[in-house]
Amino acid sequence: MTASTTTPSGDDAPLLAVDGLSVQFQTRRGTAHVLDEVGFTLARGQTLGLVGESGCGKSMTALAMMRLIPQPPGRIAAGSVRLHGRELLALPEAEMRRVRGNRLSMIFQEPMTSLNPVFTIGEQIAESVRLHLGLDRRAALAHAVDMLAAVGIPAPARRAHDYPHHFSGGMRQRAMIAMALACSPDALIADEPTTALDVTVQAQIFDLMAELRERTGTAILLITHDMGAVAEMADRVAVMYAGRIVEEGGVHDILERPLHPYTQGLVACAPGRRRTAPGETLREIPGTVPSLLRRAEACAFAERCEHARPLCRQRPPPGSQPASGRRVRCWLYPETTPADTASPA
Amino acid sequence: MSAFPDSAPSPDTAAAEAARSPGREAWRVFRRNKAALLGLALLGLVALVMLLGPTLYPVDPFGLASQPFTEPFTNAAVPLGSDYLGRDILAGIAVGGRATVTVGLAAAAITVLIGVTVGALAGYFQGWADELLTRLTELFQVLPSLLFAMVLVTLFSPSLTVVTLAIGAVSWTTTARLARAEFMRLRRLEYVNAVRAMGAGPLRLMLREVLPNALPPLIVSATLIVGTAILFEAGLSFLGLSDPNVMSWGLMIGANRAYILDCWWAVTFPGLAIFVTVLGVSLVGDGLNDAFNPRLHQR
Numbered sequence: 001m002t003a004s005t006t007t008p009s010g011d012d013a014p015l016l017a018v019d020g021l022s023v024q025f026q027t028r029r030g031t032a033h034v035l036d037e038v039g040f041t042l043a044r045g046q047t048l049g050l051v052g053e054s055g056c057g058k059s060m061t062a063l064a065m066m067r068l069i070p071q072p073p074g075r076i077a078a079g080s081v082r083l084h085g086r087e088l089l090a091l092p093e094a095e096m097r098r099v100r101g102n103r104l105s106m107i108f109q110e111p112m113t114s115l116n117p118v119f120t121i122g123e124q125i126a127e128s129v130r131l132h133l134g135l136d137r138r139a140a141l142a143h144a145v146d147m148l149a150a151v152g153i154p155a156p157a158r159r160a161h162d163y164p165h166h167f168s169g170g171m172r173q174r175a176m177i178a179m180a181l182a183c184s185p186d187a188l189i190a191d192e193p194t195t196a197l198d199v200t201v202q203a204q205i206f207d208l209m210a211e212l213r214e215r216t217g218t219a220i221l222l223i224t225h226d227m228g229a230v231a232e233m234a235d236r237v238a239v240m241y242a243g244r245i246v247e248e249g250g251v252h253d254i255l256e257r258p259l260h261p262y263t264q265g266l267v268a269c270a271p272g273r274r275r276t277a278p279g280e281t282l283r284e285i286p287g288t289v290p291s292l293l294r295r296a297e298a299c300a301f302a303e304r305c306e307h308a309r310p311l312c313r314q315r316p317p318p319g320s321q322p323a324s325g326r327r328v329r330c331w332l333y334p335e336t337t338p339a340d341t342a343s344p345a
Numbered sequence: 346m347s348a349f350p351d352s353a354p355s356p357d358t359a360a361a362e363a364a365r366s367p368g369r370e371a372w373r374v375f376r377r378n379k380a381a382l383l384g385l386a387l388l389g390l391v392a393l394v395m396l397l398g399p400t401l402y403p404v405d406p407f408g409l410a411s412q413p414f415t416e417p418f419t420n421a422a423v424p425l426g427s428d429y430l431g432r433d434i435l436a437g438i439a440v441g442g443r444a445t446v447t448v449g450l451a452a453a454a455i456t457v458l459i460g461v462t463v464g465a466l467a468g469y470f471q472g473w474a475d476e477l478l479t480r481l482t483e484l485f486q487v488l489p490s491l492l493f494a495m496v497l498v499t500l501f502s503p504s505l506t507v508v509t510l511a512i513g514a515v516s517w518t519t520t521a522r523l524a525r526a527e528f529m530r531l532r533r534l535e536y537v538n539a540v541r542a543m544g545a546g547p548l549r550l551m552l553r554e555v556l557p558n559a560l561p562p563l564i565v566s567a568t569l570i571v572g573t574a575i576l577f578e579a580g581l582s583f584l585g586l587s588d589p590n591v592m593s594w595g596l597m598i599g600a601n602r603a604y605i606l607d608c609w610w611a612v613t614f615p616g617l618a619i620f621v622t623v624l625g626v627s628l629v630g631d632g633l634n635d636a637f638n639p640r641l642h643q644r
Contacts, residue, residue: 072471072472094546097546099544100541100542100543101542101543101544101545102544105543106539108538108539108542110535113534113535114536114538114539115536115539116536116557117536117558118557119557128543131543131549176539179539179543180543
């Protein structure tokens with residue numbers, strides 16, 4: 001509740017603004033540039049899909065926003081994360097604790113291990129409510145039961161007394177969502193919320209998240225590598241590669257007319273997005289994500305890119321805006337290019 | 346709100362499962378272990394002697410009850426015989442259990458308190474705190490514990506309090522290492538991160554999220570520590586380093602050790618009492634170890 005007192009006037013100010021966020025890890029072999037000037041904005045009630053392959057920095061972005069990066073090896077080197085215009089990176093740790101789970105919540109990838117096995121589901125949801133809303137034990141438990149009902153757990157009053165091992169994976173993820181939303185946060189970071197679940201349950205969880213978003217206006221940062229999930233849930237998409245955001249735009253633009261060669265590869269890789277003839281192999285992007293130990297003196301994707309030119313290996317591409325609401329970081333779209341969204345090649 | 350009936354388990358299994366908390370599940374496994382139940386029975390016997398012994402057999406254990414060196418089962422006045430001064434052995438057994446078991450429990454409590462605090466701080470915070478506390482633990486570990494305890498007791502007066510503190514001070518290192526390992530493992534787990542992301546601070550995370558999950562191995566080791574502490578006290582008594590004014594099983598053995606060939610019963614009966622207690626504690630500890638082992642839980 002403390003954050004909302006500093007809400008600036010003006011509705012067009014984004015709810016959540018991440019800008020120039022850079023994270024470095026000290027390793028034995030040198031400094032790893034895990035995030036490099038990551039930036040995006042999120043408006044109230046909006047969903048931004050953050051996509052990219054494993055190791056590209058999606059989860060690290062989420063942890064950096066929550067200020068949960070393990071501090072001895074890791075370090076937020078630069079950047080800003082503003083929630084309602086309030087700079088989270090500058091808050092004292094005690095203040096930040098009041099933001100976590102209260103104004104900015106997070107759900108994790110593994111519902112099977114994200115609940116403490118020795119407490120009942122109800123106790124665990126009540127815990128976060130007591131932490132932030134200052135309710136007493138009984139009121140907090142009643143609120144927890146309400147939350148379980150809201151996320152579609154049948155017989156919530158009874159199930160609140162169950163232990164996590166009594167719940168299936170899908171139900172645990174519902175419980176996690178209930179816990180994350182118990183204090184009605186402004187924004188929810190969902191880090192691959194359905195990766196560990198089977199396909200039918202995935203669809204249910206997305207339906208639930210969409211429904212809760214409609215009802216509460218909570219903005220969602222959906223971290224995923226599933227283009228199907230993005231198509232279903234997101235309003236906007238940011239594509240990450242090697243710790244950088246290489247392309248950002250509306251979900252239709254990104255899926256229908258991807259600009260960056262990496263995004264084109266990602267979209268082409270997704271089965272079902274494009275009709276594949278029987279017997280035709282799915283496309284893949286050759287190669288793997290480069291080492292993050294060298295700070296990009298060139299385009300990080302150049303080694304795997306079929307359109308790579310000598311320039312790509314010499315200097316990192318600047319960001320450009322090929323169309324309104326779209327950003328791309330690629331030498332194929334230099335700053336001077338007129339608004340032209342045609343795909344290259 | 347849409348309901349998703351297919352995601353809920355069938356009602357009857359849910360009802361059967363709902364009543365089963367981790368504690369009950371552990372008791373179910375424990376109950377199946379015959380040795381553990383025997384240990385529990387032995388401990389019950391010891392507890393009975395401790396609580397009711399002096400009431401049922403109100404004889405002064407320091408008083409001279411009969412001739413010295415009375416053999417057991419020969420004189421109804423001293424059923425278990427008398428020692429070299431003519432003190433009643435049965436009276437010693439009946440009263441001495443209190444001191445022995447109290448020292449064992451208190452020393453184990455101190456051991457666990459110091460050990461868990463040191464281990465938890467080291468394992469949770471890591472970095473320089475871990476470095477410092479681990480060095481401290483190693484410093485205590487390299488000291489021979491019996492010798493160190495003897496030094497402590499001789500430095501101060503040999504009262505039961507000092508003996509208890511001395512035992513606690515020399516035996517916490519194993520618990521500290523165990524707690525450190527558990528905290529290091531558990532602090533990385535997803536549910537701890539999830540609660541950290543809910544805005545919990547380090548104290549809450551340590552006490553509420555990590556500690557309850559670290560308890561099973563700590564409880565098992567604590568029971569075994571009770572046994573060791575009892576033996577430790579007996580050892581100190583045997584060396585004449587325990588409180589001579591409080592009757593304990595260890596004191597009886599210590600006092601009669603010079604006459605062990607002339608009156609075997611004066612050392613054997615208190616020795617048996619200690620044996621039964623430590624055996625009971627160990628069997629229960631083993632049973633708890635199984636009871637907390639999730640692989641032995643039936644789903």
